[in-house]
Amino acid sequence: MQKKSIVQKSINKKNKTNRDWVSNHINDHYVHQAAKDGYRSRAAYKLLEIEEEYNIFKNVLRVVDLGCAPGSWSQVATKKVGATGVVIGVDLLPIDPIANLHFIQGDFTQEGVLNQLVDTLDGRLVDLVISDIAPNLSGIKGVDQARIAGLTELVLDFAKNHLISGGHCVIKVFHGGQFDDLVKLAREIFKQVLIKKPTASRDKSSEIYLLCRNKLVTTEHSKV
Numbered sequence: 001m002q003k004k005s006i007v008q009k010s011i012n013k014k015n016k017t018n019r020d021w022v023s024n025h026i027n028d029h030y031v032h033q034a035a036k037d038g039y040r041s042r043a044a045y046k047l048l049e050i051e052e053e054y055n056i057f058k059n060v061l062r063v064v065d066l067g068c069a070p071g072s073w074s075q076v077a078t079k080k081v082g083a084t085g086v087v088i089g090v091d092l093l094p095i096d097p098i099a100n101l102h103f104i105q106g107d108f109t110q111e112g113v114l115n116q117l118v119d120t121l122d123g124r125l126v127d128l129v130i131s132d133i134a135p136n137l138s139g140i141k142g143v144d145q146a147r148i149a150g151l152t153e154l155v156l157d158f159a160k161n162h163l164i165s166g167g168h169c170v171i172k173v174f175h176g177g178q179f180d181d182l183v184k185l186a187r188e189i190f191k192q193v194l195i196k197k198p199t200a201s202r203d204k205s206s207e208i209y210l211l212c213r214n215k216l217v218t219t220e221h222s223k224v
């Protein structure tokens with residue numbers, strides 16, 4: 001019998017992983033629940049679980065959702081803040097419109113997109129920052145870890161400059177090289193940083209969420 005080449009083995013492994021993912025997805029309780037509840041993605045339940053335990057939307061009117069597509073966190077946020085609130089979502093990808101969501105398509109790390117976001121806020125600080133951002137992965141571990149850590153740092157920087165004093169932030173991070181440094185950085189900005197793995201987050205996934213509570217310092221130039 002002819003031996004399988006390394007490339008063929010790698011394709012077979014990838015196909016098996018894809019098949020496993022599809023099968024897990026179809027049988028997933030949260031996928032069914034999301035379809036029932038009208039959420040665009042099962043990710044909604046990760047945020048809802050954190051909200052149920054910590055009331056992060058209490059007294060919140062202005063929310064920024066970084067990396068919001070396809071939009072389930074924004075759906076949760078717009079419901080929570082109601083018609084008087086403001087939710088701004090940013091993503092590289094387009095999304096179908098969501099009532100009361102101000103959507104900006106673009107890379108939030110680019111100055112132009114960040115300026116658009118700040119202009120939309122009209123100089124005001126936000127009450128809550130949520131970020132489920134996940135970069136496109138190259139498959140090269142070192143490169144991907146640096147990319148993820150770089151994005152997380154920029155999310156924390158955004159929170160540092162645009163979140164009200166005492167405000168909260170939820171950020172997706174991944175276990176890996178820079179995890180401890182990122183937690184340390186978050187602890188310099190917030191009074192308390194909790195590490196959460198919501199039940200809706202798949203065990204196999206190395207994603208984990210930082211619930212950063214009570215921002216310590218406020219920028220002075222904003223209208224609040």
Ligand SMILES: C[S@@+](CC[C@H](N)C(=O)[O-])C[C@H]1O[C@@H](n2cnc3c(N)ncnc32)[C@H](O)[C@@H]1O
Pocket residue numbers: 040041043044066067068069070071072073074090091092093106107108109132133134135136
């Ligand atoms: C896991 S998805 C977010 C799911 C979303 N929370 C939901 O509930 O529907 C991660 C998103 O981050 C976006 N993303 C990655 N890098 C980005 C960047 N630099 N700027 C804006 N969005 C980015 C991706 O396009 C992707 O849609």
